[in-house]
Amino acid sequence: MSIELTVNGRTVIVAAADDTPLLDVLRNHLDLKGSRYGCGLEQCGSCMVLIDGKAEYSCAREVASVAGKRVETVESLAAHPLRQAFLDEQAGQCGYCLSGILMSAKALLDSNKNPSRADIVTALDRHLCRCGAHPRILRAVEKAAAALREGARS
Numbered sequence: 001m002s003i004e005l006t007v008n009g010r011t012v013i014v015a016a017a018d019d020t021p022l023l024d025v026l027r028n029h030l031d032l033k034g035s036r037y038g039c040g041l042e043q044c045g046s047c048m049v050l051i052d053g054k055a056e057y058s059c060a061r062e063v064a065s066v067a068g069k070r071v072e073t074v075e076s077l078a079a080h081p082l083r084q085a086f087l088d089e090q091a092g093q094c095g096y097c098l099s100g101i102l103m104s105a106k107a108l109l110d111s112n113k114n115p116s117r118a119d120i121v122t123a124l125d126r127h128l129c130r131c132g133a134h135p136r137i138l139r140a141v142e143k144a145a146a147a148l149r150e151g152a153r154s
Contacts, residue, residue: 003067007032008076018064023047025063026073034074034099038128045127048100049073055107055123072106074099081147082106082140089140093131101127105141113149117142 004013007030014029026032026049035058038046042057049058050072077083082102085091092098101124108115108123115123120141129137 001064003063005063005066005068006070008072014063016063019062022049022058022061022063022066022071026058026071032073032075036096036099038096038100043128044097045100045104046097048103048127050103050107053107053110055104055126072103074102077102077106080106081144081151082109085140085144085147086137089136089143091133091136091140093133097127097129097131101129101137105144108141109145109148113145113152115141115145 001018002013002015003018004011006012007026012030014025016025016029023035023037026035027037035049036046037059038044040059042060045057047057047059048055050056051066052069082105086098086102104123104127105120108119112119117138120138124137124141
C-alpha cells in the first residue's frame, strides 16, 4: 500500500502495509535513524515524534494513521535552539532517550514560549531516562525557551 505523509517538511510516499509501525517506516524506509526503538509499548518515549505538532509515540503507531499528516523527527531540529542548549548544558549522557525528549520539548516550546519548570517537567513526564541527566535536561529546555523568546524580540 502507498501512504503519503509529510516528514520534516517534505512530502513522501512510502510503500508499506497499513499496520507497519511509523517508527519502522521512519528508520527503515526513510533512513531517519534519530528516533529510537526503546520498549515498543509506548512507555519509554525514545520513539517520540511530532504528529501535526503534538508529541506522539511512533513505535506502536500504525503508519496508515498518519496518512496526510505532518510528522517531525529529531532530524528537523538541526538549527533549533534546543540542539545548542542541550549541547551547552551537557544534557545527555548515553543519548538514547534524547531524541524523544527533544521532540516533546519542541512541542512544548511551540505552544508555550515561556514555560515554567513545572510545565517542562509535565511535558517530559512520559520519558524514561536512566542516566540521571534530568537537572541538565530541564536547564537546557529553559535555556532554549529563553533563546526563542530573545529571537522573537530581535
